[in-house]
Amino acid sequence: MPRFALDDASMQLLIGYLRELSAHPAPGALTDILQFATVVTPDADPVKRDAMLEVLNHFFGNKNAYYRGADPPLKSERRIHFRVLRRWQLHVWELKGAPETWREQLEHDLRLEPVFAVISGVGGRAWEPVHEFCEHQEIPCLMPNVDLPVVDEKAFYPVYFSRGVLLEADVMAQRLGIAASLAAPRAPAREIVEIFRPDDIGAAAAHALAADLAPNVTQVTLKELKTRSPAGELARLVREAKSADALVLWLRPADLKALPEHATLPATVLVSGLMGGLEQAPLPSSWRATTRLTYPFALPSQRMIAMNYPLGWFRIQQIAVTDERTQTNTYLACSILAEAASTMLDNFVPDYLVERVEVELSHRIINGYYPRLGLAPGQRFASKGAYLVRFSEPTGTRIVADGDWVVP
Structure with a gap:
């Protein structure tokens, strides 16, 4: 048992914090049931929505299949085998309309269905209203399927897998910044061209990259x-853009497929892997030797064993794999929640759930698409790096890393 030498000021802060904690169960944490919600925004991909919900429904169904009713309240880990098993209930909060109306909708849903935490979820370009709602209501919001999350390290309750396209922008900036620093002192000013759709998540990533590159x-x-x-x-x-030093594409597969087959390209071409489809990105064959994709996951050969777990579970549950990454991340989020909740004994306090998630993540070795996950106080993005990869052949999906794992 660790012991800490606390001065009077630290002790007063600790006492004040403990006095704020409720002696009553948190909303959504009843004696025989834990209430959870998942959030779907109206701009979410319908395929991702259905894929996520199928995994959630099967996971919750399996969890409840072993429910045996209430046991005596657990006060000590000595009676861990007598722990109370609560049923899990899932509420699907499907938002409608413009993002400025989502906060009101979420508050209405919460009044009707108080929940202990928000698990997974799926969004498109906008997620900020959901993020702010969870932080304001002090509800853990665990690992949604969003590629443009809210970067707010002061927030406590929302937890994400990674920074998504904003992480990709930082990785690109590091690669381009290194190239700029190696250029001759009297070389002409470097020019970077970015192409994106203004109504997609690539717009925010393009502006973030431009800001990162401003000093170089x-x-x-x-x-x-x-x-x-x-x-x-x-x-x-x-x-x-042919005379530019680098071309950066924040485009979806349909747009990548429309790229000109025969074109004079800059020496460096970078493509968002998250937006472009990762190793399935439909780049023209003449682009593949020059292009580097950001890849914020373990390489396919590296994650093969780890993926046996979710893919095997999908087969057992007879779940068709329609969006592998979304389904795997949803399964991983549910597994992390189950592990964290199982260590809470009967202390179902939202803050404690977030702290248990922080602890459990550092112990995991099976992380689906990710090579490693980890959190600490003040960190809300569990995966912090990415590869830059290239296609090894003019056709096919085989990729190889163009350098080490980068943590910008």
């Missing part, structure tokens, strides 16, 4: 792709 690069040109039949516009934008 004189000119960053932001090009918006607006047409729905983009082949002609992409050909023009790529042609205009």
Whole structure:
């Protein structure tokens, strides 16, 4: 048992914190049931939504299949085998309308269905109203499927897998910044061109990268792709960027497929792996030797064994794999929640759940797509790095790392 030498000021802070803790069960944590919610935003991909919900429903169903009713309240780990088993109930909060109306909808849902925590979830471009709601209501919001999360390290209750496209922007900035620092002192000013759609998450990532590059690069040109039949516009934008030092693409697979097959490319081409489809990115064959993709996961060969766990569970549950990453992350989020909750005895306090998640993450060795996960006080993104990868062949999906794992 650790012992700490606390001065009077620290002791007063500790006493004040303990007095704030409730002696009553938290909302959503009843004697025989734990209430959870998952949030779906209206701009979420319907395929991801259905994939996530199927995993959640099967996981909760399995959890409740072993429910045996209330046992005597647990006061000590000596009686761990007598622990109270609570049923888990899932509420699906599907939001509608514009993001500025989501907060009111969430508060309405919470009044009708008080929950102990929000588990997983799926969003598109906007997640900030959900993030702010969870922080304001002091509800743990654990590992949603969002590629543009809210970066707010002062927040306590929302916990994410990674910073998504914002992490990719930092990895790209580090690669481009190193190239700028190696350039000759009297070399011409470097130019970086970024192409993105203004109504997608790549817009925020493109502006973040431009801000990161400001100290090292004189000119960053932001090009918006607006047409729905983009082949002609992409050909023009790529042609205009041929003299740049680097071209960065924040585009979805449908747009990557429309890139011109024969084009004069800058020496460096970087593509968002998260947006482009990772190793499934449909780049033209003539682009593959030059292009590097950001890849914020373990490489396919590295995660093969770890993926046996979720994929095997999907087979047993007869779940069709329609979106492997979303389904794996949802399964992983549920597993982390189950492990954290199982160590809480009968102390179901939201703050304690977040602290248990921090602890449990550091012990895990099976992390699905991720090589490692870890949290500490003040950290709310469990995976902190990425690879830059390249295709090893003109066709196919085999990729190789172009350098080490980067933690910017």
